[in-house]
Every structure is written in C-alpha cells, then in structure tokens.
Amino acid sequence: MTVEHGIAGQEAVAAEESPSVVPGVRVGNEPLRELPRDLYIPPDALEVFLETFEGPLDLLLYLIRRQNLDILDIPIAAITRQYMGYVEVMKELRLELAAEYLVMAAVLAEIKSRMLLPRPVKVDEEEADPRAELVRRLQEYERYKTAAEDLDSLPRVGRDLQPATAMVPEMPREAPAPEVSLDDLLMALADVMARAEMFSHHHVQREVLSVRERMSWTLQQLDSEQFTDFRSLLRPEEGKRGVVVGFLAILELIREALLELVQAEPFAPIYVRARA
Amino acid sequence: MATPPLKHILEAAMLAAGDALSLEHMQALFPDTDRPEKPRLRGALLELQQDYADRGLDVVEVASGWRIQVASDMVPWLARLWEEKPVRYSRALLETLAVIAYRQPVTRGEIEEVRGVSISTTIMRTLQDRGWVRVIGHRDVPGRPAMFGTTRAFLDHFNLKSLDQLPSLGELRDLSELHPELDLGFPDTADPAAEEAADRGSSDG
C-alpha cells in the first residue's frame, strides 16, 4: 500500500465499511465493487459531495489539499488515479458530468505519460516540467477560490449591515421640469410626419413657418366682439418682408374661415374680426 | 456578547426597518425568555426622544407604531435631495408639441388627424402648464374647438428667435431619410429600399 493510500485509508473509515457492491454503479462493464478507497465520506452522501465541486480544478485541489501535499510537487500518478476514480463514480451516478472533467482527465493522462518517458541527460532550459502548466492553473484557481471565500466573509448589506432610513414627512419634492432638446422635438416631428405620409410627393411644399407663427399672433390680437383696424395687424417697422408675412397670414386665416373682413365702402378702412 | 442598551436596539431596529414598528414587533425582536414589557419599551422610546431633541430627527408615535423621522423644520433642507432626476416627456407629448409648432393654429382634432392617434388631455394640459402652448382662438365650426399655438416661452426654451429658424418640412425629410425614393441622386446607398427604388426608376424611364 502506498503512502497516500495509507493516509486515505485512515480517513476512509466509512468507505472501508461500505457494502462490497455499490448498487447500480458500473465502471465499464464491471459493477463497481467498491467506491474509490480514498473516499472518506459515506456513499449515500457521495452524490451531494460530488456536486459540491466547482469543476475539475476544484476537485484536483481537493485531492491535493486533503493529503497536505505541496501544490508544486504533485505525485501525478496517484492524483490522476484518484481523479479518475471520482470521474468514474460521477459518470456512473449519472451526475451531470461537465465535459471539462473529461478534458482534465486527458490532460492528466498526458502529463503522466510524459513523466514516464526517460529524460534526456542534459535537461534543456526550454524543457519545462510537464506539470508546470497544470500547477499554474491550479494555483491560479486556488487564488480566486480563496478570494471568493474572502469576499463572502466581507460584511455585506442585508446580512451584516443595514443602511439606516428615516421617514421624511410630506417631502416637498421639487421635480424640475424635463429638458427637451430641439433635436428631440425635430425627431418627433420627422416621425409623425413620416407616419402621416406628409412627405409623399404631392404634399411636399415649402412650409412658411413665419406665416404660421404670424397667424397665431394675428389671432391673438383679434376679438370676436369688436373689429380691429386691418392696418394695425401689419407692422411697417418689420420691413417689406414682415408686411408680406403679415398679409399672407391674414389671407390664410380668411381662407381657413377664422376671421372676417369688413369694409364699409371703397377706400374706407378695412376692419378685421375673429369669427365667432 | 454584551447586550446593548435597549434604546439603542430600538433605534437601530426602527432605522433598519425605515418605517414604523409596533411595540409587539419590537418585543418579537427578543427571545421569549428576555422579552421587555411594553412599559419598558415605552420608557426606552421616551429616552430616545430626549436624546433626539434638537437633532433634526424625531422619535414619534404614529398609528402603526413608533418610527424615527426627519423633523419638519429640517425638511426644507432636504428639498433638493431628490430633484436631480428630471422625468422625461413622452414621445406622444413631443410629437404633439412638434405638430403644434409646425401647423399652428391647430385644433386638437387636427393634431390627432396628423398623429393618427388620440391625444390625452394630460398632454395638452402639461404643454399649457409649461407655458409652451396656449389657446389662441376657436375655430368657427360646430363645437368651436380651441386652436393652439406656441408661445414666446417655447421659442426661448429652444433658443429660437422665431419659428422660421426651425428647419422646413423638406429639411426634416432629409433628417429622417425615411423616404429614400426621393434620393434619386444617391443610388449607391446601402439601403435596399433605395436600391430597389433606383432600379424601378431606371426601368420606368
């Protein structure tokens, strides 16, 4: 019996007492007579136990740490055999066996075979220990596994601490009015116009917005009760263009039947009134 | 573990809960064997009340129990605590505003016709409350619907001197590029619709 089997054997009291045939578990074509000797947990807890591994690296680390081995000096043959034992059990218990476990099995087998080969007398600097990559990955994984445990032990909200909150009676919330950019507005209009098919050929026209604006202004000057002097709606100080715009606005309003004109006699003052 | 003073346990509990706790609920914090009687709880709460005097916080009894709350004279100092996130206007509101700007004077019915959907009263009220839109008359048709137009405040907000400074509908079309069949000059655009249109254009011609 090898050394690590000895250690495992001392731990594996439950495994030693296990029934000689594990029900329903077959390895290859043979029923599994015994659980792997290094299992130290009762077989009925095996499934739960195996499911706690976070992957092949986690399982390997467990095998190494359990025997107090230095991660830099893994007895690859022994570890490989133990690893394969667990993988076989996982397969037979029909645990959902991630492909990563099988990949790791292949990696271990390859390292084992390379270590069996006779080594050249002169060791090249380049020729690294075949375990190097595995050791690197194991250490890397172990760092983060430990980091995860550290993280879990940090005080955290909801478990170890709770932000303190006081009620606020009738809070006067000054909700600021939303900002709207001109781009937002124009995009909204482009959308609505597209929907309304305003852009189809025969509708495309030069919208004279100043006329529209002036129509609004003109309407605001008017009253449906009394007449307003037509001339007061045109503002010479705006120049020729301003007068034309004002005039067009009035014409447009008449066309839309929004106002009416009255002239008592030729050349008399023209009066305007909003149509009631 | 040493037991903290009762008033500090109650203080922490009320602040952790962030809401009122009944005396029964406070009692339930303790194991059966060490449950303080209600008079003791009340005593501790009154002590807390004294500790809190002049601190901007009150320990008060309300219908559902006791709670810690910000004192009313402190409230004005917190008014800006939540004001940082302005709400956003809905798409419907922006479209309505755009239609009013471009088609004024315009009635609600006319806006609905352009947009193809009905407009909620809330939207019209919001636009008027904001001071961007006002009623500028009534159309002389049955029902005398109000006609809306934009205001000076609207122009000011968008930093415009007059509505003329808004792009024309034609320029807007370019902005949206929604109808590429008009873009006959650029047959090599990636838009398949444009290519299709260009194809048709040549075979038609």
Add this chain to the structure above:
Amino acid sequence: MATPPLKHILEAAMLAAGDALSLEHMQALFPDTDRPEKPRLRGALLELQQDYADRGLDVVEVASGWRIQVASDMVPWLARLWEEKPVRYSRALLETLAVIAYRQPVTRGEIEEVRGVSISTTIMRTLQDRGWVRVIGHRDVPGRPAMFGTTRAFLDHFNLKSLDQLPSLGELRDLSELHPELDLGFPDTADPAAEEAADRGSSDG
C-alpha cells in the same frame, strides 16, 4: 429660518436618502451661494462619526459616498426583524464575482479559463441584474467578446470604498522553487515524483 448645524443636515439627508450620498450630492442640497466646501463636509461627517460611537450605528464611507448604517454588532439583535434569511450566494457566483473583481476588465472566456468550467448565463445575468457587474467594453479580438468589470454598487454592497480595499490575492509560486539544490547536480534523477509515477504507472497498467 435659523440654519441647523451642518452635521445635522447631513445626518438627516443620509437617513432620508436611506443610502450613500456623495459629497457632491450633499453640496447640491445647499443654494449656490452657500455651498459648503468638501473639507467642511468631511469635518462634519467625522464629527457625526464620533457622535455615533457606541450607538449601534456607523457613519461610513463607501464607493458612492457616505451612509449611516446599522453596525454589524447590532445586526444579530435585528435578525428577527425580517421574515426571510439573508440570501446565500453560491460558490459559482462568488468565484465568478471574485475573478471579475480582481482581474477586470475580463471576458467570460477568461473567467471560464481561470475557473476551469463554463459559466452559466444565469450567473452573469444575476450579477448584472444586481448591478454589481457591467459590460465595460469589448475586447478587440474576433467575436469582440464583452469585457466585464465591477461597479460602485458592488463596492457599496460589500462595504468597500475602493477595489484597493479588497483582501489581497494569494501569491503564485514557481515550480523552480522546489528542490533547487537537486536540480543543479542531478538533473535526471532529481524528481522523486517522476520515479514514483513510473513505479505506479507500471503497476497500474
């Protein structure tokens, strides 16, 4: 209206917010003309910290600002305040979070390489839904995989001010650290494990 002491305004604000407030946010509580400088704010917060000593409440600084929280030694007394037990996180989730926290920016593929297993979409979604992890860019390699990093909310949740405060990662050691003296003279017999392996290899077969 008399101005209350600065520390009381800040206390009320933090308690009203029920969460961390940045110094900038605290400054914004005051009108432009009367905005306290950050050193003054810090001074007031340190005063508060002293006032709170031995009271079962802490004034702490975390990533997104300062908050008042129920001290951890008080939490056992409040355990019965909530019906539900605090959530336990799975090892898979914690390990994934640890790799992201220590190695950011990191792609999902890189996390999987470190952990030696594929990572479920559920875990990545949970971490993002909780707001602890977010996509902070894409690596410029084929497929442009998303790179993940942690957020302020992550630091806040674990009561940290910055990533510096995370416990330090373990050291990586090198194989050459082992038996260096043997490697010098007897390169071909230096490795006892290889011999052992050879032994067993033959007996296993």
